[in-house]
Amino acid sequence: MKYLLFAVLIISTLLSSANAANHSPLLISKPKIVGGEVANKDSWPWMSALVFTFSDTDSDLNVAGTQYQSEPFSYSPAGQASANMVDCGLGDKVCTLATNKICLIARGDIDFSDKAMNCQAAGGIGAIIYNNVSGVINGTLGEDFSGNIPVIAISQNDGIILLNNLDNIATISLTIKQQLAQNASCGASFIGDKWLLTAAHCVEDANIEFLKVNIGEFDLSDGANNAKAIKQIYLHPEYDEGSAFNNDIALIELVESIDNASVKLLDNSSSTQLAMAKSPATVIGWGNVNAYGPNDEQPDNSQPNQLRQVELYLLSNDECKNKLAQAHGELNNTTFTPDQVGITDSMICAEFFGDVQKGSCQGDSGGPLVVNTNQGWQQIGIVSYGVGCANAAFPDVYARVGHFTEWINNITQGIAIEASYDFAITPQDRSQITLLTVTNNSEFTANLRFELFSDNFDTHGFSLNTDDCTLLTAKHSCQIQVNFDAKLVGKQKVRIDITTVAADIPTSQSYISAQAVAANSDIESQLSNGSADFRWYSGGDQPWQLDNTEPAIISGIIGEDQQSAVLLTFSGAGSLSFDWSVFSEENPDAADEPFGVLSLIIDEQQINFITGEVAYTKVTIDDLAEGKHQITWLYQKDGGTREGQDKASLKNVIFTPLITPPAGEPISAPSEQITNKSSGGASYFILCLLVMLTLKRRQV
Structure with missing residues (x-):
């Protein structure tokens, strides 16, 4: 859930911040399909899913003949264990009574991997870790986990039940399936050659070593082997989650060109005309199917495997602003003006008519909003955000594709550069260097010039070395060096502009940010x-x-x-x-x-x-x-x-x-090591492999 303020509506941080109590006025969520129907398998050949592929694992827990819901920890060894259980508390030390038993462990501020190893070190043959909040844990032991016992997760309530049944026989089973599985995080649309459109918020922290694209996908339960590798992601350089996901659009470049049907993009003028006419539009995705209001608790995950679609009706931006201002005013018992709801020219809205709740919801983000024109289906929007899901008072908001035609062409047919780069916070009087990739996607060799600009015409310690990029042949890449010398304390931001001798080759821009802190x-x-x-x-x-x-x-x-x-x-x-x-x-x-x-x-x-x-x-x-x-x-x-x-x-x-011991003497092992797999209810793990997404099969 995202909440907006009157002026600064939403922030984008490394961790995608959110807030819930002392609510700020406007509540926003990233969307999914509600009230629709299963799509025709052959109708949307360019529809794509952003996925992680992995070897799927089934977990099973049976205690005294009763089956309990469980989830496998990623990187847990496969296997089966059957024995009485023993209460091992938080698992923060070797569980001395665990020999030939299954350890029952509470979630807490200890890495899941450490809990499992403390069980195994005492002779335990399996581990069950129960949550300290509602729901089943979705966690990882880490790719460097060296244990060999099966480890599964259960809910807090089930953990309490099992604590009262320690004398019963528990049977754990973890089975790794042979077939590759996939976890969809967002939608996307294939626009031709090697390019796809999606929402910037879907990929702003993505690791392209693991994120893939499945083009023409319909059923997520199969087809993981068809997922394609990503070469580069280009976020819009002025994407700003802090302004209600303004410019929420990104281009994905695949490693190889794909021979596949593509969707046509609707121009901005036609988009405006259709919105004024309240024309019907269809949104497509694998998002949740359960509606909820802005003050309702978000329901359990309900993302389907099969692609779904729903018909909505477009709104002009003025109508959308007025509707949202009224809805937010009634929700917060205050007065909102249309200019306070965050709708910009880069957005377009859609709503449903009638009593049946319809709309997009969590899991649909990045997917297409399309209209049927005299040129066939054309994409008019990208699923961006909404308030609740399928709430009549709050129209869904989409990135307006026609607003970005020039930017799309500049990247796909011209000189492309990484849209932005943030230097790490830098001590004063120290310097940092990074390399940015520049690619010539045109058909011509380009003579390139690079310049730095800032709002006050002072580049504040930034400089460039572009010697390797002055002449760039078609379909090739080079790198420029960006230097930051932290002389001035505070936040700094500059823009890199690229120009070409041949004016018919379009170019793009990059925004560089840095922050120097004082001794x-x-x-x-x-x-x-x-x-x-x-x-x-x-x-x-x-x-x-x-x-x-x-x-x-x-x-x-x-x-x-x-x-x-x-x-x-x-x-x-x-x-x-x-x-x-x-x-x-x-x-x-x-x-x-x-x-x-x-x-x-x-x-x-x-x-x-x-x-x-x-x-x-x-x-x-x-x-x-x-x-x-x-x-x-x-x-x-x-x-x-x-x-x-x-x-x-x-x-x-x-x-x-570190003290180097004399020759022949071993170095003593460290007593504790922090990892990125913390299990605490207050200290949450970060999955580096999946960046902001977990290995859940279906995700809210």
Whole structure:
């Protein structure tokens, strides 16, 4: 769920922030199909699904003849185990009574993999991990899991039942299917050659090593072997989730061209005429089929395997604004003007008539809204967002395809560059470098020129090296080097413009952002613990501050959609330990969309985050290699969150250098290692392989 403010409507962060209590005025969700029907299998040959493919696993749990709902942990070994159960608590230590038994373990602030290994180390032959909130856990043991016992997940309620039935025989079974399976996250449409259209919010954090595209898909229960690899994703350079998903469009480039039917795109003028006439339009997707209102609890996942479609009616933007203003006013018992609801020229709206609830819903995002014209079916929109699902008062909102014709052509037929790049938060007086890929998708060799621009004509420490890209032949790529020298504290943003000697070759732009933070001697004195090598920096919207009650620091007082960062730099191999805590509003409905979050970033890689109310917890990061390191603790708040203390804390930061033992003596193993698979109800895991998506077969 997304909530919008009056002025700044939704923020886009690494973790896709959301908020639920002390509600900001406008409630938004990313959509799905409601009230429709199964599509004709051959009607939409260009309809595509964004998928992850994987070896599917079936799990089964039977206790004393009673079957319980269970889910497999990804990377759990296959196998079967049958024995009495033993209560192993949180699984935070070796479960001494587990020999030849099945461990029953509660979810908590310990990695799932550690829980399983503590069971196995005691002689356990299988593990059942039960949730500490409603629903069944959807988790991972991590691709480096070295255990060999089957591990499954069950709900909190079932876990309580089993705690009272420990003497009964439990049978766990995990079976890996031979057939490749797929998990659909969003829809897309094939527009020809090697190009597809989808919503920017579907792919803004996607890892193209694992995300694939299934073109002409109909039934998600088969066909995973047909999924195609992605070469590049181009988000619109002015995509802004903070403005109600404005410019919510992205192009996907496949590794190879595909000989497949494509959908035609409708121009902007025709889109406006059809909207004014309230013309019928059809939306297609694999999204949820259950309707709910803006104040209703989101129902359980109901995404179908087979493609569905539903007919709606277009609205002009003025009609859409007026409808939404009235609906939000009644919902919030206040007055909204049409200009406050966030509808822009890059959007188009559609609604249903009559008593039967119809619309798009979670899972349909990125899919097409099409109209039947005298040229056949043409795409007029891309599923973007909505309020609830199929609610008569709130029209669905789509990206208006005709508004982006020039941008689409610039990328697919001209000089394409990665739309944006955000440098990691940088200590003042240090520098960073990145390489951006430039591709010539035209039929001609291009002489290229690159220039930097900013709103105040000051490039603020940015510079370019474009020597390898001055002459670029057709259908080839090159790379330019972007440099950021962090001299000026604060946030900086520049635009890279590309021009060609031949004016008939279209070009695109890229936006580069960076943020420099200042050295902080107060934090250095408070937390360096005698280490002369520690250098501390802090900044963001507000720097971290000293906690005067103990030798600790706390995040700056920040508002909605803001962040507070503290950085530590040092050199050497060894381990780093610290205690961290957070008191923020957590999202009870979506673990991967926290409202207020404290993130740990090590050498530009996000490792973990905590959210909700988490008391001081010790973390040890082992095996830091020789060289320079930058550790960042980043506290972020979403739009509209006002519950809780809204602060993060840090103390006891200690670096232990690696001491090389004399020849012949082994190096002792570290006692604890943080991973990205935390199992806590407040400390949620991040699936690096799937970025923002999990390995659930069907997803809300």
